[in-house]
Amino acid sequence: MGHVEIPESDISGTVGFAGAPRPRTATARSRPATPEELWTAPAVPRDRVDRPGAKRKPGRHLPLLVLTDVLGLGFPALLVLRAGDQPGAPIAAAVAATAWAVVRAARGRYAARDAGRVRGNPLGDWLVLVGLLAVLLAVTGGSLDPATAVAALVPGPAVAVLAGATARRLSARRGAARRVLVVGEAAGLDRTIGLLNSRTDHAYAVVAAVPVGPAVPNCGMPVPGRLAPERAHDDVSTVLGGALTHDADLVLLAPGPRLDDDRLRRLSWGLHDSGLALCVLSELSGIAAARVRPTSVAGLTLLHVAPPLRRGAQAVLKAVVDRGGAALGLLVLAPVLFCVALAVRLTSPGPVFHRQTRHGRHNRPFTMWKFRTMVADAESRREQLSAANESEGPMFKMRRDPRVTRIGHALRRTSVDELPQLLNVLRGDMSLVGPRPPLPEEVSRYDERELRRLAVRPGLTGLWQVSGRSDLSWQETVSLDLWYVDNWSVATDMGLLARTVRAVTDGRGAY
Incomplete structure (x- = not known):
């Protein structure tokens, strides 16, 4: 285990556990620090090889990632150039593949901490490559056909995305x-x-965790050291000692009144000089990283937050995917829908479908369709079961609801009872992906925060569906829905649809 050399001070005895200094007196903390104490980081050995539990090896996939990029662009380029009878095809393909790796490296795609995370837009890297090779071709006077040369470079971005996903x-x-x-x-x-x-x-x-000030946290985590309420010259050594004790490779700073800008900056100097990564928690929450763009102005770090998608090309594409997907789903699933309808009709008296008023986008009511999974008089019996409600919010949830029929249990577990909502999607009342559609009595109890769930169309599936469904608390459900409302994209919808298949197969939280 490494040690921490702290600046000369009036601490008597040994330092805290594994190098974390023990709390100092108020007199000692108020003593002005010398420039050496403020600016020199403690000498901390960062050799992670001999320390047990150090399993992370940043960048171990970098060679594979670079090789994949080189071969992924070079090999198809060679085939296309040869098929087009271009002169010097092997040399041209090798130059293009090398230039592709250089462009990716220059734009930070192979940074050790971010290897495999396709930061930025691979298409942007590809456009830079095309421009670079065009200049090179003009300078060298090459005789390659421009159209064939560009076609040979097309596989590059696709391979970059696939390689990044594989590395992750x-x-x-x-x-x-x-x-x-x-x-x-x-x-x-x-x-x-x-x-x-x-x-x-x-x-x-x-x-x-390393708390700042005298208050005791209730997080249940080990506390290897504590920072004084005010800035002290042993701040860095205390944090480093805690990191070494628990083999941490990242320090997450949560700013507050006692951890202000100046103290954060001095901590960052010491931690970075000692080879320890640093992350600062932002007060922004519920915002996807793709919507945040950092800039620096007049020495200030600014975070530009893009507004949520409400209109534009992605909104139009979402509507097209919704209507087309719903129509295709109804066509393909028609035999399944017929068999389920017949089973519901034969196993319990009452209608096949259950129609229910729900509230959709902008709080507009609509009639939602489901296969009936409860007895015909379920709504009239709900008041009798209100005392058995297992939800702390406005929703009614009951794990063993006596109103559910035998076939209803199976339909709910597999979510087949939700399939008639494809009609609602086709009509435009709902979307394939979105928040859960609420009942009128639920909406009547919403506060301003919860009403924001109705800023988009409700969905046949959503984050709540793939994250536990009825096992989620009310606040967890609201948080997931609000995240979706502010951060949805067509790519997010596609991912949630894919995850829904696994969630339905698992059946967790469906009752």
């Missing part, structure tokens, strides 16, 4: 999680760690 999957399978030490005031620690630990769809594993 390899990293996830081999446990390349970031070991995170969180630093902040007690309330910020509890909130940040609670949110990170409540989800598993990210690569951040919190291993310890």
